[in-house]
Amino acid sequence: MKNDILLKNFVTLKQEMPYVLDFFTHYGVSFQPGDLSLAGQLDSLPADFFEDIGIGKAELIQSFEAYMQNRELLETPGNAQRIHSITIIGGKDKNGTPEDKTLTLNAGSITSIVGPTGSGKSRLLADIEWLAQGDTPTGRTILINNETPDSELRFSLDHKLVAQLSQNMNFVMDVTVSEFITMHAESRMVGNIESVAQEIIRQANLLAGESFLPETPLTALSGGQSRALMIADTAFLSTSPVVLIDEIENAGIDRKKALQLLVKNEKIILIATHDPILALMAEQRLVIKNGGIHKLIITSENEKNNLSALEAIDNKMLTLRNKLRLGEIIEDTNF
Numbered sequence: 001m002k003n004d005i006l007l008k009n010f011v012t013l014k015q016e017m018p019y020v021l022d023f024f025t026h027y028g029v030s031f032q033p034g035d036l037s038l039a040g041q042l043d044s045l046p047a048d049f050f051e052d053i054g055i056g057k058a059e060l061i062q063s064f065e066a067y068m069q070n071r072e073l074l075e076t077p078g079n080a081q082r083i084h085s086i087t088i089i090g091g092k093d094k095n096g097t098p099e100d101k102t103l104t105l106n107a108g109s110i111t112s113i114v115g116p117t118g119s120g121k122s123r124l125l126a127d128i129e130w131l132a133q134g135d136t137p138t139g140r141t142i143l144i145n146n147e148t149p150d151s152e153l154r155f156s157l158d159h160k161l162v163a164q165l166s167q168n169m170n171f172v173m174d175v176t177v178s179e180f181i182t183m184h185a186e187s188r189m190v191g192n193i194e195s196v197a198q199e200i201i202r203q204a205n206l207l208a209g210e211s212f213l214p215e216t217p218l219t220a221l222s223g224g225q226s227r228a229l230m231i232a233d234t235a236f237l238s239t240s241p242v243v244l245i246d247e248i249e250n251a252g253i254d255r256k257k258a259l260q261l262l263v264k265n266e267k268i269i270l271i272a273t274h275d276p277i278l279a280l281m282a283e284q285r286l287v288i289k290n291g292g293i294h295k296l297i298i299t300s301e302n303e304k305n306n307l308s309a310l311e312a313i314d315n316k317m318l319t320l321r322n323k324l325r326l327g328e329i330i331e332d333t334n335f
């Protein structure tokens, strides 16, 4: 890594590499204006700062190195196709009524997909995953960078374009967590495999309620732990520019952290959800009705302002859930 990045000053970083500052602010670092270098800024943080965030300075820098490595991987020509947008050209709903809509989603954006059960949210994700060309039940067409994707991209077996995180993650491989991530990291030709693997496991454990170890067999992971591992793995090792997430809410993991982890890279993220917090964390949401895209709603400032109130409700639910899990009695009405 770029020790030279650590030597750059705040103003330069803000202008040239704002994502570096975003990485640290995600961990709660607040920067002092002026010409202190990044290393200087980290040195000037009070000792209890690292206690509060639960990791040491060396680990934070290690995590930053893993993040930069992943970015470089994404930016290396040939590793992933440069994708700055996907466009959905409407087809028809379940009654055959035309959708009459063309939507373009840009890199670095989060779009949520909402709608009643059975309305067609997963179908929309599947249309994007398979780069539909009028040949799925909806008749939709997907363009990449405003162009029809070539069929090689459509039918390539490794699906480099799209990473799909779906509700059911069942591992059947007889390997440990650490072996699995190492294999994956090797296939992605990541340089510093050991530190990337450690970081993925650490982040996955931050998302999952119950911790697991590098030596834990994959088959021994719970549903929530498997999903947490796949989310961290996707965030650090996937070179796919498009990430589709189906129903993150029932997995028993910290949804907000999961989304923040995925958003750190310039990906196009679509998330099908019934969860108001996740829906409002997105800049926009597609409302699906009867198999068709009914409308596009841009998340308003007022809606964004409601997020903290929703999070307070969510935290209360989380506390109750944890009490239940720990076998406590919930008789007190004063939660």
Ligand SMILES: Nc1ncnc2c1ncn2[C@@H]1O[C@H](COP(=O)(O)OP(=O)(O)OP(=O)(O)O)[C@@H](O)[C@H]1O
Residues within 6 Å of the ligand: 092, 093, 094, 115, 116, 117, 118, 119, 120, 121, 122, 123, 124, 137, 138, 290, 291, 292
């Ligand atoms: N435009 C359409 N034309 C025909 N069939 C459709 C259309 N859209 C969705 N379907 C079909 O309707 C069924 C339900 O859709 P889907 O599973 O996507 O719903 P969902 O919104 O994801 O539901 P849930 O919230 O329960 O997961 C699927 O079989 C899907 O292929």
